[in-house]
Amino acid sequence: MAETLNNPSRYTITAALPYTNGPIHIGHLAGVYVPADIYARYLRLTGKDVAFVCGSDEHGVAISMKAKKEGVTPQEIIDKYHTIIKKSFQDFGITFDNYSRTSAEVHHETASDFFKKLYEQGDFIEETTAQLYDEEAKQFLADRFVIGTCPKCGHEEAYGDQCENCGSSLNATDLINPKSTITGSTPTTKETKHWFLPLDRYEGFLREWILEGHKNDWKPNVYGQCKSWIDGGLEPRAVTRDLDWGIPVPVEGGEGKVLYVWFDAPIGYISSTKEWAKREGKDWESYWKDENTKLVHFIGKDNIVFHCIIFPAILKSHGGYILPENVPANEFLNLEGNKLSTSKNWAVWLHEYLEEFPDMQDVLRYTLTANAPETKDNDFTWKDFQARNNNELVAILGNFINRVVVLTNKYYDGVVPEPSNFTDVDQETLDALKKYPEVISSSLERYRFREAAQEFMNLARLGNKYLADEEPWKVVKQDEQRVKTIMFVALQIATGLAVLGEPFLPFTSSKLKEILAVRSSAVETSWNDVSEKETLLEADHKINQSQLLFRKIEDSEIQTQLDKLEATKKANENENKAVTPQKDTITFDDFTKLDMRVGTIIEAEKMPKTKKLLVLKVDTGIDTRTIVSGIAESFKPEEIIGKKVTVLVNLAPRPLRGVESQGMILMTESKEGKLVFVNPDEEGVDNGEGIS
Numbered sequence: 001m002a003e004t005l006n007n008p009s010r011y012t013i014t015a016a017l018p019y020t021n022g023p024i025h026i027g028h029l030a031g032v033y034v035p036a037d038i039y040a041r042y043l044r045l046t047g048k049d050v051a052f053v054c055g056s057d058e059h060g061v062a063i064s065m066k067a068k069k070e071g072v073t074p075q076e077i078i079d080k081y082h083t084i085i086k087k088s089f090q091d092f093g094i095t096f097d098n099y100s101r102t103s104a105e106v107h108h109e110t111a112s113d114f115f116k117k118l119y120e121q122g123d124f125i126e127e128t129t130a131q132l133y134d135e136e137a138k139q140f141l142a143d144r145f146v147i148g149t150c151p152k153c154g155h156e157e158a159y160g161d162q163c164e165n166c167g168s169s170l171n172a173t174d175l176i177n178p179k180s181t182i183t184g185s186t187p188t189t190k191e192t193k194h195w196f197l198p199l200d201r202y203e204g205f206l207r208e209w210i211l212e213g214h215k216n217d218w219k220p221n222v223y224g225q226c227k228s229w230i231d232g233g234l235e236p237r238a239v240t241r242d243l244d245w246g247i248p249v250p251v252e253g254g255e256g257k258v259l260y261v262w263f264d265a266p267i268g269y270i271s272s273t274k275e276w277a278k279r280e281g282k283d284w285e286s287y288w289k290d291e292n293t294k295l296v297h298f299i300g301k302d303n304i305v306f307h308c309i310i311f312p313a314i315l316k317s318h319g320g321y322i323l324p325e326n327v328p329a330n331e332f333l334n335l336e337g338n339k340l341s342t343s344k345n346w347a348v349w350l351h352e353y354l355e356e357f358p359d360m361q362d363v364l365r366y367t368l369t370a371n372a373p374e375t376k377d378n379d380f381t382w383k384d385f386q387a388r389n390n391n392e393l394v395a396i397l398g399n400f401i402n403r404v405v406v407l408t409n410k411y412y413d414g415v416v417p418e419p420s421n422f423t424d425v426d427q428e429t430l431d432a433l434k435k436y437p438e439v440i441s442s443s444l445e446r447y448r449f450r451e452a453a454q455e456f457m458n459l460a461r462l463g464n465k466y467l468a469d470e471e472p473w474k475v476v477k478q479d480e481q482r483v484k485t486i487m488f489v490a491l492q493i494a495t496g497l498a499v500l501g502e503p504f505l506p507f508t509s510s511k512l513k514e515i516l517a518v519r520s521s522a523v524e525t526s527w528n529d530v531s532e533k534e535t536l537l538e539a540d541h542k543i544n545q546s547q548l549l550f551r552k553i554e555d556s557e558i559q560t561q562l563d564k565l566e567a568t569k570k571a572n573e574n575e576n577k578a579v580t581p582q583k584d585t586i587t588f589d590d591f592t593k594l595d596m597r598v599g600t601i602i603e604a605e606k607m608p609k610t611k612k613l614l615v616l617k618v619d620t621g622i623d624t625r626t627i628v629s630g631i632a633e634s635f636k637p638e639e640i641i642g643k644k645v646t647v648l649v650n651l652a653p654r655p656l657r658g659v660e661s662q663g664m665i666l667m668t669e670s671k672e673g674k675l676v677f678v679n680p681d682e683e684g685v686d687n688g689e690g691i692s
């Protein structure tokens with residue numbers, strides 16, 4: 001069992017169903033959608049039969065909760081995000097053959113049928129247990145509806161299904177001091193019946209299939225996680241929930257209950273394939289049941305257990321389905337050193353990127369691929385994004401193409417010249433070009449997308465080096481015949497780049513094919529043609545004028561993005577900052593003891609050897625006095641001279657660093673954490689005026 005399919009008849013490629021409680025960000029793209037799309041595009045280019053399916057995951061507690069919080073229906077939440085997500089994928093060039101949603105009828109039917117089949121076969125355990133119940137909301141509490149202290153690590157904000165601090169998978173009843181996230185109340189317990197998938201019964205199957213069968217071809221991070229789950233002892237897992245949002249449990253006693261979102265979501269791949277096959281007049285079953293079909297799941301590392309343990313157990317239990325050949329899960333991408341987070345808005349959102357960097361999809365695709373978190377967590381930084389663009393896409397690929405196209409138009413009016421005899425260098429260069437399809441394929445077939453993208457860029461480097469060494473712009477003065485050969489060779493490389501670049505840089509590849517006028521040519525060049533065809537671009541073929549493939553990204557554009565993140569950070573800090581509780585009550589007499597006056601700062605200088613202190617001379621209307629104030633981090637001395645301020649003038653003088661401070665200036669703090677004066681900004685208020 002689990003022999004690797006060497007020559008599959010067809011491919012079913014799935015990409016994790018995005019959850020419709022927020023838009024898509026770069027973490028999702030780098031982890032799942034960009035590599036999956038590269039793989040699907042590559043396979044199609046090599047003539048393979050591919051079904052690349054995905055869809056929105058629209059069930060589960062988080063949707064229910066978001067709806068409750070925003071006072072709308074779950075349907076409104078999923079419609080909103082399904083629309084945003086679907087459009088952003090399209091605009092980004094992710095070529096799903098079908099993008100469905102789990103609220104679709106075909107999915108409700110498919111998932112219900114799966115449940116019924118397993119139920120009828122006696123593959124579930126039925127158990128009545130005491131579950132947490134919110135009396136006020138009249139609702140059972142599971143998953144994200146309950147928060148409490150993790151019994152494993154003591155983290156105080158663990159959820160009913162998982163502790164995000166230590167990664168443990170939990171049951172709601174495991175939590176210490178549980179609280180309902182709906183009403184904040186302490187839940188009681190109430191008996192309820194649920195169905196469980198006894199994963200322990202699948203241990204033998206999973207050991208043989210994964211631990212023995214895929215030891216060498218699955219990524220070490222994926223294999224390792226599976227091994228630790230299996231070795232840790234598999235336990236029955238509830239596949240139903242007491243909820244009113246989801247797919248109703250289709251058997252007797254299931255009233256008021258729905259399928260657990262992780263039971264139904266992976267079945268969504270099958271429903272999506274059905275939807276596609278129906279539309280395209282294909283047979284969906286061959287993509288899920290034929291042993292010669294290669295099934296590959298692209299996911300992030302947080303979904304490994306569901307795709308490698310639970311879903312295969314469901315498929316195995318149902319019978320008749322193939323199992324995934326590989327699950328090339330990626331690690332996480334961070335953003336500027338911090339964990340990406342939808343709820344904290346710490347992200348680069350795809351739909352915003354597409355607006356802010358129009359027609360630059362490929363730059364993000366390339367950056368995310370070049371820096372993909374394939375073997376460890378990685379960091380996305382805007383500086384790296386800029387560098388990848390300016391130093392690689394512009395300086396290497398863009399530069400090479402531009403030289404080739406401009407020179408061909410300049411010397412030959414865009415007509416590919418007839419070459420003469422090839423020198424050794426010419427021949428070596430052409431031979432090297434022919435090797436690239438295999439080199440890049442070999443990386444892609446092993447899910448090494450970073451390596452594959454670098455190999456692709458090496459082909460552009462080869463082109464640049466060839467032109468730099470042969471210097472057609474110099475040779476043209478002495479030997480026109482030789483230049484024809486040089487340009488002919490360079491044009492072959494340019495065509496190779498147009499073909500082999502499609503999986504990585506589809507928009508650029510398409511533009512380049514337009515420039516080279518190869519798109520409408522009688523025979524479209526395919527992946528293997530790059531190695532097999534004697535000539536990719538024949539002499540006498542006419543190409544078009546040059547177009548800009550990439551533009552330089554300026555520092556100011558990067559700064560704008562960094563400022564945006566900085567603002568998010570501040571906003572989060574402020575949200576977390578609790579408002580200081582009110583102090584003890586004072587009497588009116590207490591208040592009248594404070595003598596506050598309007599004053600003007602007339603001199604200001606930094607206190608030597610301190611970071612925070614400024615020494616001010618303030619005209620209080622009564623006198624001019626010295627006040628030492630801890631505001632140097634918020635103001636430069638020169639910018640506050642002449643400012644009107646509020647001064648507490650009868651505070652007992654006190655020495656600060658040897659200077660006697662005779663009063664205090666009233667300050668508050670802005671949202672951004674900057675100190676600001678409590679300042680009597682009105683015109684015509686004189687110094688010395690009291691405040692009451």
Ligand SMILES: [Zn+2]
Nearest residue numbers: 150153163166
């Ligand atoms: Zn924990």
